[in-house]
Amino acid sequence: MPNTTDIELRGVSFAYEGVPVLEDVNLSIRSRELICVVGPNGGGKTTLLKLILGLLRPDRGEVRLFGGPPRRGRLRVGYMPQYGRYDPQFPVTVTDVVLLGRLGRGGLAGRFAFYRAADRKAARDALALLGMDAAARRPFAALSAGQRQRVLIARALCCQPDLLLLDEPTANVDTVIEARLFEILRELNRRMTIVVVTHDLGFVSQWVQTAVCVNRTVVVHPTSALDGNAIRDLYGDEVRMVRHHDFLSKGGHDDE
Secondary structure (H helix, E strand, O other): OOOOEEEEEEEEEEEEOOEEEEEEEEEEEEOOOEEEEEOOOOOOHHHHHHHHHOOOOOOEEEEEEOOEOHHHHHHHEEEEOOOOOOOOOOOOEHHHHHHHHHOOOOHHHHHHOOOOHHHHHHHHHHHHHOOOHHHOOOEHHHOOHHHHHHHHHHHHHHOOOOEEEEEOOOOOOOHHHHHHHHHHHHHHOOOOEEEEEOOOHHHHOOOOOEEEEEEOEEEEEEHHHOOHHHHHHHHOOOOOOOOOOOOOEOOEOOOO
């Protein structure tokens, strides 16, 4: 693993209209790490990602992305937000959506969506990786919620990033697709840093070694240390966890 730091937050605090969301956050994520971000709703997980991207500026402290200001390194980041807003009446295809991940690249082509052959190949490759290449010409609005989620992940990958930020990427997908997605992320992790926001602690603990626990403050744990006491401290209550890795066998449920 390269001994470089892709993300660094030093003493970062942020508030919305005077209401503290994150306080005195210190966090360092090295290149090629695969990190999950967990915590209760409203705890600051999405805000943390937006600070890393430079979409929000901290009230105090400093955020560094690839060793510089977030705005300078943003084109090296693929980002899938938690909520994808779209007009179901707008006639956009799956490929059109994925190609949006190429916007902002250098020159007129990147600014005005004059897509080149390399852009279209990147879109095809990203869709194929997520198993959505057969839907490339379909209207985006005609897809199921889970299929749209996979297309939005493909959009984040289309820019061929060095850092991938995914906010709840497994929402609205079934457990088989969820397992396949994390297999893909493990493979992608060979060449990029990945940060995944999720609520599914039981599932992620199989795939990720480090959890960034966010609830106004930030604490980094190995996922193996997320026992009942740590979860109660984080969420303020018990959390139900489902073991998705116990797949159905021909004989029925495996209830080990």
